[in-house]
Amino acid sequence: MPVGESWRDILAPQALDLALLALFIAFALTSFFLKHEKLKYAALAVAVGYMGFYKSSLISVSDIFRLTDMSLPPFKYSLTWYLFAGFVVVSTILWGRLYCGRICAFGALTQLMDAVVPARLRVNIPAKIERRAAWIKYGLLAFVIGYYLVTHDLASPVQYAEPFWMFTLFGTRAMWIGLAVLLTATLFVRNLYCRFFCPVGAMLGIISNLTVFKIKRWSECKTCKICEKTCEWGAIRGPLIVKSECVRCDDCERLYLDQKKCPHWLIQLKVRPSATKSAPAVPSAPA
């Protein structure tokens, strides 16, 4: 331990950040478990304000590079980062790309944009193109990792392969112009960057194949298209949910619970009028 430093000296400057991050994570998880739409938007707003503009705390490709050369920050001085990165990995294994859909400040920003931008502006990309475009991010991930391993240039990927620097408000003119183009395009194509370009999202998409607690599907989902059409992330293909594209936004799960919209309930109600009372609370057919 360096000259004259007590545990108090180490912990005191980190205590507030640690506590606020833990609180935010707890809040975001609450909105997730309750499938509560308003709470989710509140969590997204906090993600943009606190995690984004105030702390600029986002998982970046530089965190992936750090793993490639095992250059991690000192544990005792970086407890907040370890809590953050640890949560991202663990939550992705448990529920999938929850980080992308609720914690990441940039993802939160584009979701909030999507909530306020008039729907008529949206361009619906044909499913065929959408499915192909989703692969771009994996290519980008492979490219930036290769580029870093060869050049060990950390700055360029962080400045040009991802827009997260925007929350620091420090950027060159070229970076701001690129960001303006990206955000303008995002007005027309929902969550454009997250779905097609984000290398971190690609990395988490790979990890999300391990997802422990998956979204349940009804047997009626084989024919019904309501959720597939609602999904902002192009993550539902017929009866299947594509784990690596799903960010656990709850939109489809809220529909499942809606007895006036989901055919599962409507069919049951027709067959058995008393079904509302005796219906199982949790959908039973696995994905």
Next chain:
Amino acid sequence: MKRAFLAVALATRIITNPNPASELKQLFPSAVSFSALAGDPLHYVAYAVDPKANPSAPPLGIAFWTTDMVPEEHGYHGPIHILVGLDLKGTITGAIVDYHSEPYGYFSVEPPKFGAQFKGKTIRDPFIVGRDVEAVSRASISIASATRAIRDGARIAASRLLPPEATK
């Protein structure tokens, strides 16, 4: 044994700037010559009078790389290489960030303004980010690491290389 350790330390250290002549001159503008990087721990000595002409004249101070004093100190992405000058009383004559691999280093530790604020601090100062060291918010890991490297490096250098009065 000690020599063997020194040889290993010299052979394995990452050199980002093998001849920082202009940086040393910045730290000690009145120096006429500097020693080679040597000693344990490794450091430069700054001389006001050519030591060949007058070997008994006291030096102006020493300069060291933080990576030699506190090699275990890592920022967000690896060690930040900082050249620090220290006079014989334990006052910092300057700190120059030479190399870093911090993703957001370009606006946190890289601007000369960051290193410049350490000039005039002594090894007895608290070096608390946000109090006597300017906190560039949004790059807290890099700023905190560089500050610890300068503080701990200067304290170790003073206790091991400066006359005992400096650390009294």
